[in-house]
Amino acid sequence: MPQVYFADPAPRLLPVLSELRMEVRALSRHAHRLAQKSVREGGNGADGYHRRLSALFDDWLASGDARTRVVAFASAAEFGMDLRKHAEACRQSAMRDGCHAVRALFWTALRRSPSRWDLN
Numbered sequence: 001m002p003q004v005y006f007a008d009p010a011p012r013l014l015p016v017l018s019e020l021r022m023e024v025r026a027l028s029r030h031a032h033r034l035a036q037k038s039v040r041e042g043g044n045g046a047d048g049y050h051r052r053l054s055a056l057f058d059d060w061l062a063s064g065d066a067r068t069r070v071v072a073f074a075s076a077a078e079f080g081m082d083l084r085k086h087a088e089a090c091r092q093s094a095m096r097d098g099c100h101a102v103r104a105l106f107w108t109a110l111r112r113s114p115s116r117w118d119l120n
Helices: 010-042 045-062 066-078 084-097 100-112
Strands: none
Touching (some): 010 045, 010 066, 045 084, 066 100, 084 100
């Protein structure tokens, strides 16, 4: 029986993961600016900032394709937000519709979040 060699998927994943990481950072900066603007206009201080961030991420996580949801999930995890209510839906999107890099980003964001939880 001939030996079968499989190509290492890492070289193909790395460029996509790098692109996803840049998207996460860009979305985090965008969310920060929007939340700051809301505080300046409404003046609710830190509580207003966190409420606005939460509302932004709730909207972004409720809509969009798998990639958009996972990027928003990872960005929200960077802010240390509690994402339990979105974790299962985001996991299902990543597993069903996402590429390997999107799945890897989801699991990384879940693992790096300040509070881990069981998805079972």
